[in-house]
Amino acid sequence: MSMNPQNPAARAQPDDAVPASVRGAVDLGAAATVGGHAGTNSAAPQAGPDGSTPGDAGASYRRDVGDIQQFQEVAELSAQVPVVLVLTASYSPESTQFADQVSAEIDRFDGRLLLAVADIERLPEMAQALQVQSVPTVVAMIGGRPVPIAQSTVPVEQLAPVFTELLTLAEQNGVNGRVEPTTSAEPEPLPPLHQEAVDKLEAGDLDGAQAAYEQAIRENPGDNQAKLALAQVQLLKRVTTMDANAVRKAAADDPADVTAQLDVADLDVSGGHVEDAFRRLLDVVRRTAGEERETVRQRLVELFGVVGAEDPRVVSARSQLMRALF
Template identity: 30%
Template sequence: MGLNLEEQKAVDRFRKDIVEPSMTNLVVLDFWAEWCGPCKALTPVLEKVCADYADKGVVLAKINVDEEQFIAAQFQVRSIPTVYAMFQGQPVADLTNARTESQLKAMLDQLLDQLPLGGDAARQAKADVAQFVEMGEQVLADGDGERAAGIFSQVVEMAPDDAAAHAGLIRALVAAGRAEDAQAHAAALDEKLAGDPAVRTALSALELAGERVDDSELQALRAAAAERPADMEAQMAYAEAAFASGDREAAGETLLGMIRTDREWNDGAARARLVKMFEAVGLEDPWTVATRRKLSTLLFG
């Protein structure tokens, strides 16, 4: 083919990450770069719509033009963001001008009506995976982390490329007190899965689980925070331990109190930790919504 070693590696990555999935899915291919402001604005739209359309066979793939210059050149990318729809290894539509959720959904609906995506067996397999993921999430919500981990482990075996299953397994292992197992599983994920929004949320939960302590130490940290309200180190230590033990309310109120006392302490560490907790819990969670409202009132009200 006349390619050098690096170009051949780029082609192999493209085949694995985009061409192969596109044989049975509609791949939304996003060319982007870290320095591109419009790319960062478009990313949440692409992620949300592709997640909404996942059960219809739509998947999102991203190519950093700085890291994959050879592939970007093959697509004659002149500006970014550039977004294509790929099916069976070929670009079937230019989605670049679809910058809003409604525009993107309209174009995807049109494509899905025209393309023979997957088949009955493939659609049924995806439905089965989604059903088991939902089951695992419900068991996890009910507080049985160990059983949820068992369910998600089976789903990962069924669908090793399903990001929701890997994210659920990491969070379930954390809930079951098996942070080391969760860390080992996270470390084994490839770059594509590790970058999925659901997996990033799970990794935030895993990071925060590292502050878990036993009951006696938690009580000592609580007492120290109560006795020394101006001691920011003591407040932070208790907030982290409280969150790791499952007491979100105590963690949130402690961090809000720190921000109220000295929002600039340690370069805004209290606010940064609170935002990390929001990511770990999920931005739509009622606790997150309520606590973010309190934070906004505190900062801007």
Template identity: 25%
Template sequence: MSDIHSTREGAAPLGAQAPAGDLIKDATTQSFAVDVMDASQQTPVIVDFWAPWCGPCKQLTPILEKVVQQAQGAVRLVKMNIDEHPEIAQQLRVQSIPAVFAFKNGQPVDGFMGALPESQIKRFVETLLGGELAPTQSEQMLEAGAAAMDAGDIGAAAQAFAAVLQEDRENPKAIAGLARCYIASNDLDRATEVLGLADDKLADDPDIKGAIAALEIARSGPAEPENDLSPLLAKLEADPKDHETRIEVAIALNAAGDRDGATDHLIESIRLDRAWNEEAARTQLLQFFEAWGPMDEATQAGRRKLSSVLFS
């Protein structure tokens, strides 16, 4: 790291600390020694190498700022525009941006390249600090909303998710959570309106994708759970290879909350004829998985059953 030390111009004595409120700042080649090398003797410093033309940088930097602010002074963020100040990035052999380095005691100790989701950024900072960050008020409200949804209290869940959106209009968990509340209330137009808050940069977020899948299922399925499946089941008994009816049964069972039953019917359809109607049963099952979420027990069990059929 001798090259980095060679950039010191007017550096403060080792151990000097940046002002307490100066958690996030822009640095130059000349200020790097003070802003990073010296400051990291007291507090870990994260350095974000970015450029104005870099799209992923525009996604990553706000997340870094949010997580650093959440740490409440336990870590600092220094941003370096490599177009204006390329020397430090060259010395660290940065080959692509965004590139992030964590410094402690004047030395780089960790880092990553590319834009990462907030959850991974938070783990990166927690590893740097050696402990978990305290949950923010928004995170607490999101947990309360999820708990209310699990308990069937849709009104309380909606209030919690809406409160988060008042502070952060682009919070994907709050957008998805509120949309699911409207879906559960069969207010699909309002659900669509809420999901419209998610712009292109959130399109690949798993919570948003799951809520969109749940909305599509709600629009394509019955408005109310089917109470009497006897006619459909009688058709299946007469013709087990009636795939269209079997998918109708699966959709009705899902609407009624019987995820395992819905899965089993779709698995049976795949077992009998996977290619039917361009793999319609498998497509429907994967849509269920996305709507239910990857951690749902029915999703995990269903994926095991699907793998067993596909690779048997």
């Protein structure tokens, strides 16, 4: 697989590839302004009460190109987002399967990339114009200009880094928009107790939502979604009763006040300042021992669940916690 930018960008994971920790959980960052403290929510994408999240399964950013006019349409869209064009042929099942793999990876970028798939048997003029030697062939378009990527199938794990590099190249050329999905699946119905909890949340009944999730866990101790959603509801209950200014002043005045440090960490996570919260509690872990240290450790683990186990900030903080403890 090759790209032609002269200064390949540093490879990073897509911003929106990280899934929400809990389907149907409340958006903590948008929940409330607590005690006069309103935070900008920059945390990992949280699911809304209807279960939808950025990058939900079922949302597709693929267009199948059947004629030259449709190709011209996606070429025009390359002025808005990079377009990845995969050329296939019906005589090559491998090429069509590869296009499906590329499609799944493109969808994870949540509209920052668009996939176009064209069958060269139906559009031989396109194959000729792009000098296609074999299928599948992958060509990107940025502002209408082609960027060769590959002339064969490639391992799936190589796709995300290449597409991230493509986005960097596009941004350097002023192409950094988003497109709407071509299709979007309806979310699957929530389990009854989960739906009851969501309904309670929408009505502002946090105690009722907590009770519903707790009942779901009693009925199914392996219900991890309910456990993580419960952690989010419990966090929301804690922060909605706080005077944020007073809490932050108490923590600043007495760094040894573990309760105040825990409260500020809760406020930071609810406001989207995840790294600040983790850094604060990791510092407390390092300078405490015994029961106090265990209390802080448990809160950190709980907040890991609120943010999402796959979030890179959680992965980093979990590693730091292990080093601090051992």
